[in-house]
Amino acid sequence: MTRTVKMLSVMMLASSLVLAAGCSGNNGGNEGGANNGAANGGENAGTNAGTNAAEGSGESEVAEKADILFWTPFSGADGEFMKKIVEKYNSAQDTYKVKLVIQPNGEYYKQLDVALSAGKERPDLAIMHVDQIPTYQNKGQLQPMDDLAGAAGINKADYVEAPVNYETIEGKWYGIPLDIHPLVMYYNKDLFEKAGITAPPTNRAEFDAAVEKLTDKDKKIYGYVVPTLWPQQFIFPSLVWQNGGELWNGTDVAYNSPEAVEMVQWMRGLVDKGVSPANVQQDGENTLFLQGKNAIQFNGPWMKGQFDEAGINYGVAPVPQIGKAKQAVYGGSHNFVVPKDVTDAAVIKGIGDFLKYVSTNSMDWAASGQALASKPMLESAEFQALEMQSNVAKSFDYVQFAPNVLNWATISDPIWGELSSALLGKKDAQKAMDDAVAKSRQAMKK
The missing domain is CATH 3.40.190.10 (Periplasmic binding protein-like II)
Structure with a gap:
């Protein structure tokens, strides 16, 4: 060669x-x-x-x-x-x-x-x-x-x-x-303007208030559609870290902690309040965003091309700090x-x-x-002129990656099925995370 x-x-x-x-x-x-x-x-x-x-x-x-x-x-x-x-x-x-x-x-x-x-x-x-x-x-x-x-x-x-x-x-x-591709917040500018919201939310109080205003149940427009599958691989870790929890405590998996469970309950609570529909299937949140019926979506920078092609009037901002402890965001x-x-x-x-x-x-x-x-x-001035990408880079100071643990993808895989069960209302949040931890420990023994 x-x-x-x-x-x-x-x-x-x-x-x-x-x-x-x-x-x-x-x-x-x-x-x-x-x-x-x-x-x-x-x-x-x-x-x-x-x-x-x-x-x-x-x-x-x-x-x-x-x-x-x-x-x-x-x-x-x-x-x-x-x-x-x-x-x-x-x-x-x-x-x-x-x-x-x-x-x-x-x-x-x-x-x-x-x-x-x-x-x-x-x-x-x-x-x-x-x-x-x-x-x-x-x-x-x-x-x-x-x-x-x-x-x-x-x-x-x-x-x-x-x-x-x-x-x-x-x-x-x-x-x-x-590159670094962290989770980011996309929002529908037209829906924000209609709801009288002048800026994207930056914390839980602002987020909770915004999604209530953005939801119009009669027109089936939702403030934030909670995904039950992908991209929870980016969302769930971000929320756990923001709330002071960890996925790995140094020796063991830790996603059944009170900090982690609270974030699962918070997401399910959005469904219970009606700001998100129930039973969201794979890519359902994205389909509704493309249809102008989902005001906020958490996803990655890779969605830009699809949203541009669809002609959506959208904005991009860092993910709000939903947790109580610190700002953090999962990235690849x-x-x-x-x-x-x-x-x-x-x-x-x-x-x-x-x-x-x-x-x-x-x-x-x-x-x-x-x-x-x-x-x-x-x-460079050329990069700074890119509105979306420069906004994405604002989170680089607090971006985190998957735990530096060998075979982490295999170890953590049980999270996603159990989390889906909790978000769909099929399992209690604590029970789902306990089951995920038990399955992960079995995977570590193999």
Whole structure:
């Protein structure tokens, strides 16, 4: 998967100088400024995007060319945005070629497991969700990014702390973050205006008052439709943390605590009050939002494209602090990782070059609705001009990820069925969470 260009011999030095001089006048024309390190953050001007000459040294070196196989799970509309980034990088220089492969999202980790275990057709670079990194690192399938990042001029300080801290394991950095996608609040501006509400709610009192005003039972318009399934995986943890509870107490699952149970009761209470319909099925809250019959929805940044296409007059704001203890919100994060078995020096250098480029050239990814994890991008005027994405980034100071526990997805899976039973009124909240804890403890023993 790599192609090697031999170093020019001394006898060809004169010819190479002529060629270098002839090409140097075209560097400024590269789209995205891939060869212009100073324009893209100042650092690493000598290595960014495959610099081919040692300027002013009187000598010329040709870097080893390499193909880089890059896997992502972006099989939805977001795939086109990543494709643009890769295409721009490839057209901006000719030393490295990134080959983008989009795997089906639902099968992504199964495919990745097979590739990493078999060692055949495995990627050189892959996207991995931040909460998967500890498990894959523990299996010895990832390599630290510290040396690669250092050689490329990529610094931890240039990224939002939350994902960097999470993926730094035993002092080594195993992932470079692309974005953070926390739970956010979408609201229907037309319904808010009709109800006389001038600003999105920021706390429980404001939220409870708003959803009462927004509900029109005669027209079957609801203030907040409580989802009973997805995206509770983002909502429930946010509420538990806000209320001072934990999903994991350091040694055991803890989602049957009084703090957690109270939040389940609060959600069910919205149904009992009639501000949410009962028996909401999968995606029911989203269907009603699209129909203009659900005033508020908690969901992720990935919904932007769908809402834009539907022509909804919506706003985006941080999730209100519903709990009594603190502001907190559950989030995910896409990260770049490198499999342990990638050892080709040219490939590794090319990966670093690509990631350095992405760190200051990822506005196409922001256009997908994602809030970027690179601080230079977050602070740029171009990003700040994006109303939704800049609002999403406001929660980065208090975003939290899934507990840093091996196989957490399997351990926590019983929550969602039991929570659904409680929200549908089939089980008492305390009973449902006790049952979830019991099932999770059984899963930990397997």
